[in-house]
Amino acid sequence: MGSLRLSAWSSSAAARGFPPDWRGRPSRCAPSSPASAAPPALGRLQMGTDRAWQWDCRGGGLGGGGGRRDYAKEMEAAVRVVQVACTLCQRVQDSLLLADAGSGSVHSKLDRSPVTVADWGVQATVSWLLSDCFRDENVSIVAEEDDKTLSSSDGTALLESVVAAVNGCLVEAPKYGLRSPEKNLRAHDVLQAIRKCSSTGGPKGRFWVLDPVDGTLGFVRGDQYAIALALIEDGEVVLGVLGCPNYPMKKEWLNYHQRYYRLMSKVAPPTSGSWNKGCVMYAHKGCGQAWMQPLVHDFGMLNWHNSREIQVSSVSDPVSATFCEPVEKANSSHSFTAGLAHSVGLRNRPLRVYSMVKYAAIARGDAEIFMKFARSGYKEKIWDHAAGVVIIQEAGGVVTDAGGRPLDFSRGVYLEGLDRGIIACSGALLHRRILGAVDASWNSSTL
Ligand SMILES: Nc1ncnc2c1ncn2[C@@H]1O[C@H](COP(=O)(O)OS(=O)(=O)O)[C@@H](OP(=O)(O)O)[C@H]1O
Ligand SMILES: [Mg+2]
Ligand SMILES: [Mg+2]
Numbered sequence: 283m284g285s286l287r288l289s290a291w292s293s294s295a296a297a298r299g300f301p302p303d304w305r306g307r308p309s310r311c312a313p314s315s316p317a318s319a320a321p322p323a324l325g326r327l328q329m330g331t332d333r334a335w336q337w338d339c340r341g342g343g344l345g346g347g348g349g350r351r352d353y354a355k356e357m358e359a360a361v362r363v364v365q366v367a368c369t370l371c372q373r374v375q376d377s378l379l380l381a382d383a384g385s386g387s388v389h390s391k392l393d394r395s396p397v398t399v400a401d402w403g404v405q406a407t408v409s410w411l412l413s414d415c416f417r418d419e420n421v422s423i424v425a426e427e428d429d430k431t432l433s434s435s436d437g438t439a440l441l442e443s444v445v446a447a448v449n450g451c452l453v454e455a456p457k458y459g460l461r462s463p464e465k466n467l468r469a470h471d472v473l474q475a476i477r478k479c480s481s482t483g484g485p486k487g488r489f490w491v492l493d494p495v496d497g498t499l500g501f502v503r504g505d506q507y508a509i510a511l512a513l514i515e516d517g518e519v520v521l522g523v524l525g526c527p528n529y530p531m532k533k534e535w536l537n538y539h540q541r542y543y544r545l546m547s548k549v550a551p552p553t554s555g556s557w558n559k560g561c562v563m564y565a566h567k568g569c570g571q572a573w574m575q576p577l578v579h580d581f582g583m584l585n586w587h588n589s590r591e592i593q594v595s596s597v598s599d600p601v602s603a604t605f606c607e608p609v610e611k612a613n614s615s616h617s618f619t620a621g622l623a624h625s626v627g628l629r630n631r632p633l634r635v636y637s638m639v640k641y642a643a644i645a646r647g648d649a650e651i652f653m654k655f656a657r658s659g660y661k662e663k664i665w666d667h668a669a670g671v672v673i674i675q676e677a678g679g680v681v682t683d684a685g686g687r688p689l690d691f692s693r694g695v696y697l698e699g700l701d702r703g704i705i706a707c708s709g710a711l712l713h714r715r716i717l718g719a720v721d722a723s724w725n726s727s728t729l
């Protein structure tokens with residue numbers, strides 16, 4: 283295990299009683315070794331520290347008796363890195379909505395899907411920060427974007443916007459207990475950081491999986507999107523972090539944010555730190571707990587009052603259950619899921635949400651079912667699911683393909699062998715019913 287480089291937590295922040303542990307509240311996971319030591323407070327790990335923390339995760343699984351690690355250091359870094367990345371996205375989304383030239387433009391990839399300064403900017407930022415945190419390890423990252431457009435001769439202006447966004451964001455990293463580069467990254471460094479994320483995954487070893495902006499379409503429309511970071515070890519997702527910058531801690535606050543965005547073109551954006559309109563969720567495999575903290579503009583502003591454990595809904599009656607699905611019909615068949623909903627007795631209107639915020643909605647009980655049935659021939663990518671799957675599972679839910687098998691993250695960048703579609707549910711009963719309904723109607727579907 284290499285050393286984790288986090289800048290030291292300021293003693294004044296500690297004195298003000300900031301987070302007692304990396305969840306921002308007292309933990310049920312007590313450190314198992316060394317016996318007398320306190321859990322590593324977020325930000326208290328010193329530069330170059332190389333202690334392999336072991337946690338006794340009484341919720342079961344990793345960390346306890348079996349001696350497996352619970353990835354506390356990786357989780358610390360990942361949550362902070364995602365918080366930093368969220369700030370970059372918020373800025374770019376604000377400038378997009380204000381039609382600011384420069385960082386505010388949307389580009390099209392070869393498959394015609396959208397890509398923005400935020401997609402490249404987050405990928406470069408996360409790549410740089412993870413490499414800096416785990417400097418002694420050969421950090422391996424699988425991520426969605428490549429550097430081709432930015433490296434091309436007509437990508438110069440775009441690259442400049444990405445470099446500015448990355449430097450503008452990295453300079454704030456110390457507020458999150460992370461280091462910034464000694465001097466601004468140059469275009470070459472940014473391209474290199476993006477290129478570094480070209481691992482191809484597989485069944486052995488450890489690699490990070492990143493979707494820098496999931497739901498880019500939602501992002502450019504001023505709607506929901508997510509920053510999704512997961513760690514995979516020997517083919518299994520061991521931790522996941524989902525940054526959801528427009529998904530507030532409470533569902534009821536959503537309307538407020540929507541009104542805000544409608545007004546965006548007329549009013550100035552809020553000053554940073556003036557309000558929390560998003561959240562970050564995280565979980566590690568086997569702990570039986572998942573957590574949510576508000577998006578912050580300074581990690582020192584977190585305290586245990588506003589971080590909380592999340593759990594899936596306890597609703598198991600289809601009449602009261604809500605399912606969510608992609609907004610775009612092209613990404614998942616709305617007619618097929620409408621038929622399934624009817625046959626299992628779901629009455630509520632589907633919640634159509636961009637991005638892995640759908641996984642977030644299930645994990646914290648805002649909805650009970652997520653279904654995705656892509657057109658035949660489309661291959662799901664691991665970065666679109668890894669973080670969400672582990673968070674739902676640890677929050678008490680079930681995620682499988684439509685054949686009831688776990689998603690297989692061990693076979694490269696695609697979820698190879700996926701049977702028909704993806705079903706995530708808050709509980710086993712609803713899950714069984716949906717699987718049964720899929721079997722009953724699949725042959726008569728056009729999928
Ligand atoms: N044709 C097709 N079929 C199925 N899935 C596709 C397809 N094209 C793209 N994608 C992937 O869908 C990701 C966005 O998924 P969403 O669930 O957010 O869809 S939607 O935007 O709400 O319609 C989206 O992730 P991002 O590219 O990160 O936005 C894609 O990886
Ligand atoms: Mg995606
Ligand atoms: Mg993406």
Ligand SMILES: [Mg+2]
Nearest residue numbers: 395396426498
């Ligand atoms: Mg994309």
